[in-house]
């Protein structure tokens with residue numbers, strides 16, 4: 336992550352994002368709402384989401400995928416206010432835990448258009464899924480398949496199931512977000528599918544619908560998708576030749592967003608890859624994107640506490656957001672754009688600098704060796720594209736309460752989660768009485 340002359344500067348980062356605008360007096364705006372005013376009212380660090388961006392991106396996807404069902408992957412951002420916006424764009428839901436199932440139900444996603452993936456579903460999770468009449472369970476192993484059938488039989492129903500295939504395709508993404516290679520913990524090895532599918536078709540508690548695949552996240556090229564879908568299409572033909580019914584293919588998520596200056600596939604190109612791969616097979620197709628919809632809709636608003644210059648290789652801006660808020664830089668080495676909120680900062684020549692939070696970990700960096708406009712103590716900064724895998728991955732490490740969350744809609748900002756009180760961190764902690 337060395338600074339590169341090719342890196343977009345603050346003005347270019349703003350120009351590339353339709354939700355952002357620099358106002359000569361009010362400074363950086365997200366969907367026409369001044370971020371400085373939000374910081375003044377709610378403090379920092381604060382997550383700010385643009386409802387208009389969520390809506391626009393949901394629409395772009397549904398338009399790019401006519402006839403293909405779009406299920407939003409809740410894990411990217413499961414705030415009820417975000418779900419309320421996406422629910423109204425008639426997306427279905429992709430969930431990976433019982434907690435997400437309850438959120439999806441609470442947000443009003445239709446159960447019939449909710450798909451449950453994940454390698455560790457418990458009997459209780461499956462019983463809840465049946466009680467909620469979820470549309471499909473994506474089964475990730477032979478062991479889980481047996482459990483699903485047992486639960487279905489005990490309840491006297493046949494559970495709609497797809498088998499998640501591990502196609503052994505390298506999505507070319509970060510190790511920690513790759514899911515479709517042999518040895519990754521997800522899905523059933525391709526070569527095991529024909530026998531397991533035949534077995535599943537005979538299980539009493541199973542209504543076998545088809546196949547599912549999800550090769551990873553932040554997938555920057557279409558080739559891995561093409562490879563995976565090619566393998567699945569061949570599998571569909573082989574299974575049908577065995578006399579088995581295959582009705583659905585869930586094509587997964589993972590479409591990348593440009594955080595830095597990456598060239599990413601357009602949704603239309605991803606859609607064409609899917610329709611070409613499965614042409615003529617008469618399947619009900621679906622996708623499960625999370626990041627693509629939510630990431631560009633959110634920023635993390637933070638304030639410079641102080642800048643260390645003495646004895647440093649570069650100036651180090653210590654800000655009040657940290658890895659406990661935004662884990663991605665520390666966890667994946669992720670690059671997020673950093674833009675000052677003040678309109679004046681943009682006019683000064685940028686300098687190479689680091690940006691870190693107050694957490695006591697060397698890994699607690701938000702930006703490393705970046706060309707950033709000069710910042711003063713108390714300057715506000717927006718960290719970009721954090722609408723997905725941002726607040727959902729937060730922790731309270733270093734006894735840091737959860738940041739506030741705000742949603743902007745049509746230029747008006749509404750608080751959607753107050754900053755957590757420090758006392759709330761220990762409210763449920765119990766100290767055993769030692770009789771002293």
Ligand SMILES: *Cc1c(COP(=O)(O)O)cnc(C)c1O
Pocket residue numbers: 408410411429431452453549551552553587588589590623624625626627723
């Ligand atoms: C995480 C996940 C997704 C969404 O991935 P994105 O990269 O956010 O689009 C889709 N399907 C499954 C099974 C997942 O685990």
